[in-house]
Amino acid sequence: MPSVLGLLEAREKKVREEVAWLREEAEQVHAALGEAECALQRLVDARVTVAEVLAGSPAVVAELARSAVAGSVVPERAEGMAASVLAPDYQRIVSVLESEAAREGMRCQQLAVALGLEMVPAKVEGLRSKAKRLVERGWALQVRPGVFTALVAPAG
Structure with a gap:
């Protein structure tokens, strides 16, 4: 028993x-x-x-259509183009990369924390993809493998 x-x-x-x-x-x-x-x-x-x-004006629509990359929400950056043309997720990434905290560059894990994202592989890899897309289109720099910063250091 x-x-x-x-x-x-x-x-x-x-x-x-x-x-x-x-x-x-x-x-x-x-x-x-x-x-x-x-x-x-x-x-x-x-x-x-x-x-x-x-x-908006037809000129804005024409400029966005000319600078768009097929299948992408991130247009090629042109002189004088503001980050406001980017999708909100990309605007937030650029904003963090322009911050003082990212002056020396940020890894995607640090960027995820700064954006308030959950630290799970899917979120971090999605962020890495977006950061690389910003680099490809002239909105950000990859200073070292996996380390991203703003294209131009913010003034001040």
């Missing part, structure tokens, strides 16, 4: 495993929810931005 303590320990072990499994599931659902919320916000921001641009 099994002991009562042995039965309790076995039950405790089973419940601990179930709790661990449920926590893992909850983390995955939370991550998926965060990504879906980000995608939704990008779509809302895109719709608002397009409406603003279309309501």
Whole structure:
């Protein structure tokens, strides 16, 4: 006949495993929810931005169309072009890269913390992709592999 303590320990072990499994599931659902919320916000921001641009002057629309890269929300940077033409996510990245904290450059993990993002690989890698896109289009510099800073140091 099994002991009562042995039965309790076995039950405790089973419940601990179930709790661990449920926590893992909850983390995955939370991550998926965060990504879906980000995608939704990008779509809302895109719709608002397009409406603003279309309501603006034809010259602005022509300039954005000329500088756009197919399939991208990051236009090639031209002389006098402000970061306000970028999507909000990219504007936030440029803003952080222009801050004093990024003067010597920031790794993507530091950039994620500065942006208030969750430190999970998916978020950091997404941020790395965006930072590299900003470099490719002339909005930022990669000073060392994986280290990014503003294109021009902020005045002051």
